Amino acid sequence: MPLGRVADVPDPDILIRARGLTKRFGDFTAVDGIDFELRRGEAFGFLGPNGAGKSSTMRMIGCVSPPSGGELSVFGLDTVTGGAAIRARLGVVPQEDMLDVELTVRENLLIYGRYFGLRRPVIAERTARLLDFVQLTERADDQVEPLSGGMKRRLTIARSLISEPEILLLDEPTTGLDPQARHVVWDRLFRLKQQGVTLILTTHYMDEAEQLCDRLVVMDGGKIAAEGSPRELIETYSTREVLELRFATAEHDQAAEKVAHVPAERIEVLADRVLLYVPDGDAALDAVRGLGLEPLTSLVRRSTLEDVFLRLTGRRLDDG
Amino acid sequence: MTAQTAPRGRPLQPGAESAGARIMAVRGFKFWLVNYRRTWRGTIYSSVLGPILYLGAMGLGLGSLVDSHGTASLGGVSYLAFLAPGLMAASGMQTGMDESLYPVFAAVKWQKTYQAAAATPLRPRDIYRGHILFTTMRLTMNMIIFLLITVAFGAARSPWVLAALPVAVLTGLAFATPLDAFAVTREKNDQAFSVIFRFGLIPLFLFSGTFFPVAQLPAWIRPVAYVTPLWHGVALCRSLSLGTADWVGALGHVGYLAAITLIGLAAGQITYRRRLYV
Numbered sequence: 095m096p097l098g099r100v101a102d103v104p105d106p107d108i109l110i111r112a113r114g115l116t117k118r119f120g121d122f123t124a125v126d127g128i129d130f131e132l133r134r135g136e137a138f139g140f141l142g143p144n145g146a147g148k149s150s151t152m153r154m155i156g157c158v159s160p161p162s163g164g165e166l167s168v169f170g171l172d173t174v175t176g177g178a179a180i181r182a183r184l185g186v187v188p189q190e191d192m193l194d195v196e197l198t199v200r201e202n203l204l205i206y207g208r209y210f211g212l213r214r215p216v217i218a219e220r221t222a223r224l225l226d227f228v229q230l231t232e233r234a235d236d237q238v239e240p241l242s243g244g245m246k247r248r249l250t251i252a253r254s255l256i257s258e259p260e261i262l263l264l265d266e267p268t269t270g271l272d273p274q275a276r277h278v279v280w281d282r283l284f285r286l287k288q289q290g291v292t293l294i295l296t297t298h299y300m301d302e303a304e305q306l307c308d309r310l311v312v313m314d315g316g317k318i319a320a321e322g323s324p325r326e327l328i329e330t331y332s333t334r335e336v337l338e339l340r341f342a343t344a345e346h347d348q349a350a351e352k353v354a355h356v357p358a359e360r361i362e363v364l365a366d367r368v369l370l371y372v373p374d375g376d377a378a379l380d381a382v383r384g385l386g387l388e389p390l391t392s393l394v395r396r397s398t399l400e401d402v403f404l405r406l407t408g409r410r411l412d413d414g
Numbered sequence: 415m416t417a418q419t420a421p422r423g424r425p426l427q428p429g430a431e432s433a434g435a436r437i438m439a440v441r442g443f444k445f446w447l448v449n450y451r452r453t454w455r456g457t458i459y460s461s462v463l464g465p466i467l468y469l470g471a472m473g474l475g476l477g478s479l480v481d482s483h484g485t486a487s488l489g490g491v492s493y494l495a496f497l498a499p500g501l502m503a504a505s506g507m508q509t510g511m512d513e514s515l516y517p518v519f520a521a522v523k524w525q526k527t528y529q530a531a532a533a534t535p536l537r538p539r540d541i542y543r544g545h546i547l548f549t550t551m552r553l554t555m556n557m558i559i560f561l562l563i564t565v566a567f568g569a570a571r572s573p574w575v576l577a578a579l580p581v582a583v584l585t586g587l588a589f590a591t592p593l594d595a596f597a598v599t600r601e602k603n604d605q606a607f608s609v610i611f612r613f614g615l616i617p618l619f620l621f622s623g624t625f626f627p628v629a630q631l632p633a634w635i636r637p638v639a640y641v642t643p644l645w646h647g648v649a650l651c652r653s654l655s656l657g658t659a660d661w662v663g664a665l666g667h668v669g670y671l672a673a674i675t676l677i678g679l680a681a682g683q684i685t686y687r688r689r690l691y692v
Binding site for chain 2: 159
């Protein structure tokens with residue numbers, strides 16, 4: 095074993111290891127003793143509403159926020175003592191872009207490459223490749239300020255890749271983008287994943303987590319509520335199908351009570367809808383109609399991570 | 415400034431790392447340099463115009479009135495020769511303040527340049543020292559310009575005036591390092607800065623011996639002038655330019671300015687870390 099390594103790292107493919115990781119701000123506990131591991135080559139996600147402790151966790155991994163308790167090692171190094179050495183191997187896409195908006199696209203990459211101590215020709219070669227990858231080649235010499243939100247996000251992703259990092263940290267990579275821009279970003283991230291880049295991301299969009307993450311943890315109130323692949327989580331915490339019913343506002347409460355007689359694994363009554371967790375949605379709908387209820391609309395769909403989250407926390411993801 | 419070698423996670427490909435990058439603060443400095451490429455022309459104009467206007471209006475214009483009444487209290491030299499080195503030190507202070515307060519606040523609050531840099535191998539202290547390096551460069555530029563204009567006005571009386579250049583730079587740093595350290599702590603707004611300019615810079619500029627000897631002030635207020643860094647810069651620059659400097663006095667002034675600069679550097683190392691590592 096090489097000198098200077100933490101002695102208890104048996105598996106070199108475990109890039110991040112957290113044990114009882116805690117972050118407190120005064121009396122407020124943002125991250126409350128979480129355990130997780132990140133393996134080389136996987137896309138790992140933290141799914142949870144705003145304030146769940148996702149960003150605090152990411153900042154601790156990025157070595158810009160000292161943990162208040164527990165252990166956190168990245169590449170086998172302690173994040174407090176090995177911060178600079180760890181950051182040299184990480185790429186970070188923060189929630190805010192933090193670009194130098196008065197400089198050009200190319201200058202932003204130049205400065206970042208310089209921070210990593212890269213030589214100009216190396217930066218120039220990577221810049222050409224990365225701008226092509228994020229489809230910004232034509233804007234290379236334009237100022238950043240007038241670029242769209244989606245373009246700025248893509249530039250931030252390109253910037254994070256200038257050092258050819260071993261792990262890419264993405265904090266809410268598509269929050270605030272319009273649907274089209276989100277899909278472009280997802281497409282680029284998916285390609286990175288295919289190239290074998292290890293991704294770790296936070297999101298409060300369940301579709302983002304389902305599309306990008308091989309494995310994820312559901313976070314709520316600073317704690318990990320569940321862990322697994324999207325499919326495992328859905329299989330463990332939800333049913334195969336969900337029947338969504340919407341009733342006229344006046345009848346909503348009454349109908350919700352009656353629906354309780356339909357055999358279902360679980361029933362969630364939301365403000366505007368009733369959700370029935372069942373193996374067979376169409377059969378359940380027939381049973382609802384059999385009770386003499388006629389919903390305004392009905393939808394049979396597959397379970398999603400949204401349902402997992404609702405089951406685990408009793409709240410919807412976008413409730414915040 | 416101690417040399418910090420770059421931490422190495424894994425060996426970079428041969429030749430990928432740039433030579434100067436081994437000193438981490440140099441990497442932070444390069445950001446300011448790239449940024450300065452956009453604005454340098456404008457700053458040169460004001461660096462040239464300012465001294466010419468001041469030395470013309472005050473040194474020559476007002477100076478002709480002063481000189482006609484006798485300059486015994488100035489040490490028997492012309493008002494221009496008295497004023498120019500003092501103004502040079504004051505100009506160092508001005509540059510030091512200009513380069514520290516708003517640029518630092520912009521980097522930590524508006525643009526978040528600092529937070530972006532903190533995600534890289536740079537540590538808060540490297541980010542801080544990188545900015546101080548850039549401030550030192552700007553001070554050196556401005557003070558060279560000021561010195562050339564002083565000589566062109568015929569206001570220098572001794573070749574020792576060359577030594578006033580690093581002294582004026584140090585005077586600027588004695589303001590820049592503590593004010594950098596302070597500016598980075600501002601969370602919400604920059605209101606404190608206009609207070610510093612109005613009630614700090616302007617009184618110092620007027621009453622630290624730049625325009626008239628501190629001995630002309632009422633006795634009870636003189637000690638206030640003596641503790642300000644600017645007075646030390648003014649006094650030393652002037653004695654060098656007039657050729658009247660002595661070693662003991664010079665070492666005392668340099669020691670005082672260096673002490674303030676180092677205290678600022680130590681403070682900034684703490685305040686930058688507290689602000690960037692939350």
